[in-house]
Amino acid sequence: VTVVAPKWFRRMTFTVEWVEPLRAAAAPVRDLAHDELITTEQSGAALSTALLVEAEYWMRLGQAAGYFPTNVDVEAEHRPVWVRIHLPEWPPMSASGMPETDLDALAFGRALDQARHDLTADRREHLRLTRFAPNEEWYERLEEVKQIARLFARNPAVALPDATVDRIAWSLDGAESQIADDPELPAHWRSAFAGLSQRTRRRIDEVEEVRKSIAQTALSVAGDERITAQVHSNALLAEQQTPRREQDSEEKGSNGFPGLGLGF
Amino acid sequence: MPDPTHERRTLAAPSGWVIYLSHDQPTRLVVFVHGFMGDPIGTWQRFPGGARDRAWWRACDMLFVGYDSVRDNITGVAARLRRWLPQLYPQLDPRIAEIGGMAVGTRDGSPYAELVLVGHSLGGVVLRRVLADVAEGWLRQREADPDAPRPHLLAARLCLFSPASAGFRAAGLLGIAQASSLWPAINMYLRRSSAYTDLQPESPILAATRNRTEALVEASPGDLDVLRARILWASPDNVVVTERYSSDHIDDAADGTSHSSVCKPRAAYVDPWAFVEGGGPP
Numbered sequence: 236v237t238v239v240a241p242k243w244f245r246r247m248t249f250t251v252e253w254v255e256p257l258r259a260a261a262a263p264v265r266d267l268a269h270d271e272l273i274t275t276e277q278s279g280a281a282l283s284t285a286l287l288v289e290a291e292y293w294m295r296l297g298q299a300a301g302y303f304p305t306n307v308d309v310e311a312e313h314r315p316v317w318v319r320i321h322l323p324e325w326p327p328m329s330a331s332g333m334p335e336t337d338l339d340a341l342a343f344g345r346a347l348d349q350a351r352h353d354l355t356a357d358r359r360e361h362l363r364l365t366r367f368a369p370n371e372e373w374y375e376r377l378e379e380v381k382q383i384a385r386l387f388a389r390n391p392a393v394a395l396p397d398a399t400v401d402r403i404a405w406s407l408d409g410a411e412s413q414i415a416d417d418p419e420l421p422a423h424w425r426s427a428f429a430g431l432s433q434r435t436r437r438r439i440d441e442v443e444e445v446r447k448s449i450a451q452t453a454l455s456v457a458g459d460e461r462i463t464a465q466v467h468s469n470a471l472l473a474e475q476q477t478p479r480r481e482q483d484s485e486e487k488g489s490n491g492f493p494g495l496g497l498g499f
Numbered sequence: 500m501p502d503p504t505h506e507r508r509t510l511a512a513p514s515g516w517v518i519y520l521s522h523d524q525p526t527r528l529v530v531f532v533h534g535f536m537g538d539p540i541g542t543w544q545r546f547p548g549g550a551r552d553r554a555w556w557r558a559c560d561m562l563f564v565g566y567d568s569v570r571d572n573i574t575g576v577a578a579r580l581r582r583w584l585p586q587l588y589p590q591l592d593p594r595i596a597e598i599g600g601m602a603v604g605t606r607d608g609s610p611y612a613e614l615v616l617v618g619h620s621l622g623g624v625v626l627r628r629v630l631a632d633v634a635e636g637w638l639r640q641r642e643a644d645p646d647a648p649r650p651h652l653l654a655a656r657l658c659l660f661s662p663a664s665a666g667f668r669a670a671g672l673l674g675i676a677q678a679s680s681l682w683p684a685i686n687m688y689l690r691r692s693s694a695y696t697d698l699q700p701e702s703p704i705l706a707a708t709r710n711r712t713e714a715l716v717e718a719s720p721g722d723l724d725v726l727r728a729r730i731l732w733a734s735p736d737n738v739v740v741t742e743r744y745s746s747d748h749i750d751d752a753a754d755g756t757s758h759s760s761v762c763k764p765r766a767a768y769v770d771p772w773a774f775v776e777g778g779g780p781p
Contacts (some may be wrong), residue, residue: 236602244506244603252509341501352540400690408682453685460673
C-alpha cells in the first residue's frame, strides 16, 4: 500500500466507486444515434450516460477547486448528441483550460457528496422517466400516478400495498431534489433548469399537474388532523385549568379554532 | 484554502453506509444515525468540517449509517447495526482505508479506543433499540456463563439530538409531514409504512423500547451506563415529544434551533460538536 496525497486518494475513490460503475452501466447505448430510438430497457443506460458526463464535469471542477490532482488529465467521456440536449453548456472554461470556480476543496467535497446522495432510487427513476423513457412508457407510468391521485381524492384514508406506492414513488419524493439548484454545479441538469428539452419540460409539467391534486388531498387530510389535534389539546387544557363548574358552560360553545396554516 | 481532514469511502456493505477516514491516526469511531427522511450525508455533513479547528475530530473516523426510512423499520435497521458494527469496531478492516493500493496517512493498525453513538430523531430510537437488544443478549449470556465478555458496543457513549423516543407530537400524516416534508410524508402515509406506525404516539415499539431500557439500567446500573442517553433537544421542537427516559442523564436544549437544525453545527452554533465531544450538555 502506498501512502499518497489526499487528492490522489479522492480521485481513485471517485473513479472506482462512481465513474467505473457508470461506464459499465452506460455501455449498452454507447453507439446509439437518436434519443427516439431509446427503448425502456435502454433508458437506464441513457441516464447513466448523462451521469457519466456529469462525473467528468465534477472531475474538472474538482481540479479547479483543489480537490482532485491537476497533474493528470481528465478523460473526456463519450457525449452522444442525444445526451447533450439534456446537459447545459458547462463548464465555462478559463484561459487555463479549467473551469472557473469560487469553491474550495472542502465546499466542493460537500457539494459532490450531496449530489451523489441525492440520486436515490426514486430520484433516478424520475430522471429516467422524464428524460429518457419512450413516450409509450411515459404515458403508461403517468396514468398510474393519475389513477392513484383519483383514488386518494375519493378516499383520503386509503392505504395501498407497498408495491403500488413503490411504483409511483418517482412522482412523490422522487420528484424532489435535496441539492442546491446552483447553475455552476454539474448536477444542475437534474433540476428543472431553463435549458430543459421541450419533451422533458412537457413531461415535468404533466406530472406536476397530477402532483398538485395529490398535494391538495394530503393537505386536506393534514388540515383535518390539525383541527382534531387542537380540539383534543384544547379539551385537555380546559380540563387541567378550568374548575369543573366552568367546564360545563364552556362545552356548550367552542371558539378559537386555529387557522390551517400547515407550514410544510 | 480549507482542505478536507477526512476522506470518504462508501462501504461495499451494508448499502448506504459511508465512512470518513481521518488523515491522522484515529483513536475513536463516531457512528451517526440519521432520522426520519434524513440521509447519511445531508444530516451530518457539517460534522467533519469541525476537524479543522477542533483536534478531537481529527482523531476520529466517522461512520455515517444510511437507511431508507420510508421502507425500512426500526427493528430492521437496529438488527443491521447490531450485525455490522462489531465488524467495524474496535478493529476497522484495513482494506476499508485503502483503495487501488493507495492509502491516506499511515495507520498503525491499532484498534479504536473509544466508540460514540450519535442519533437524530428516528436515529435515536434505532440506537436505543440496538443497545437494549445487545444489553439484553449479554445479560442472558451471563446467566449461562458469568464470565461472558461484555460486547464492545456496550462500552460506547450515547448522544442523541431530539430523539423520537416518545414519538411524534402530532399523529397521522400531519406528524410525519412536520418531521420531514410533504412528499415523503405522502409516500409513507399512502403505504402506512412501518416507521410511520412505529412513531405514532403510544406505539407498542416505543413503549417496549423504553420499558426494556429502563428495566435494564435498573437491573445493572454500572454495567449498562451506555443505555443512559445524553440528550440535546431542539428548542422549540415542534416535531417530537420532548420526553426522556427516567434512566437517561439530565437533558438540555439548544435555544433557537429547530428539530432539523439542532444537529447541524456551524461557526455560529458549535454546540453539536461540543455535545458529541463531551457527551454531556454543552
